[in-house]
Amino acid sequence: MRTLITETQLSAGVSQLAHEIDTHYQGRPITVVAVLTGSVVLFADLIRRLSMPQRVGVIQASSYRGGTQAGELVIDAKMLIDVKNRDVLLVDDIFDTGATIAKLRKELLSMDAASVATAVLLRKSRADQHSRRPDFIAFEIPDEFVVGYGLDYLDMYRNLPYIAVLEPDEIAATAAEFG
Numbered sequence: 428m429r430t431l432i433t434e435t436q437l438s439a440g441v442s443q444l445a446h447e448i449d450t451h452y453q454g455r456p457i458t459v460v461a462v463l464t465g466s467v468v469l470f471a472d473l474i475r476r477l478s479m480p481q482r483v484g485v486i487q488a489s490s491y492r493g494g495t496q497a498g499e500l501v502i503d504a505k506m507l508i509d510v511k512n513r514d515v516l517l518v519d520d521i522f523d524t525g526a527t528i529a530k531l532r533k534e535l536l537s538m539d540a541a542s543v544a545t546a547v548l549l550r551k552s553r554a555d556q557h558s559r560r561p562d563f564i565a566f567e568i569p570d571e572f573v574v575g576y577g578l579d580y581l582d583m584y585r586n587l588p589y590i591a592v593l594e595p596d597e598i599a600a601t602a603a604e605f606g
């Protein structure tokens with residue numbers, strides 16, 4: 428595993444992300460929505476650095492079940508709190524193809540959220556992305572499969588305190604052992 432972003436760099440990046448979000452909202456109350464499962468580590472760190480009044484909620488979206496390529500995107504909003512007429516900040520760990528963020532944003536707007544802004548820890552640089560960029564991005568990264576700080580392969584590695592690239596032989600070894 429090759430470390431891409433250290434624990435110290437993550438902490439500084441999340442603080443900077445929170446600062447940009449604070450500057451944008453100027454103390455206005457927001458509803459922060461975590462995209463389960465990958466954003467849980469970022470979410471816990473981010474909301475404690477934001478200074479405006481917050482309601483917090485969760486929504487589940489999953490498309491990488493068991494693989495490193497996106498499949499069908501399934502959204503489960505059963506646990507989501509009411510977002511009608513609220514300014515929503517949607518928080519996810521990674522913007523890869525961008526499909527998850529794009530679909531969730533539409534979903535929240537269809538629930539009559541007053542506004543939906545998006546914040547991600549990582550944005551992958553790849554050619555075939557949804558055109559709307561996240562509003563707040565902590566780190567731009569190359570197009571490699573990464574794990575740690577909430578990001579998984581086969582639900583493993585979410586607990587790592589840093590972001591690492593999982594090389595193809597490690598992907599195969601993980602699948603053989605835990606798949």
Ligand SMILES: O=P(O)(O)OC[C@H]1O[C@H](OP(=O)(O)OP(=O)(O)O)[C@H](O)[C@@H]1O
Pocket residue numbers: 462463464465466488489490491492497519520521522523524525526527528579
């Ligand atoms: O930009 P995209 O190509 O849509 O990819 C990004 C999404 O993929 C991952 O979720 P995943 O489907 O793996 O579910 P998980 O959060 O439960 O790991 C990640 O947490 C993002 O939500």
Ligand code: HPA
Pocket residue numbers: 491521523571572573574578579580
């Ligand atoms: O690079 C990634 N790693 C883990 N999960 C992901 N979901 C989209 N891209 C990634």
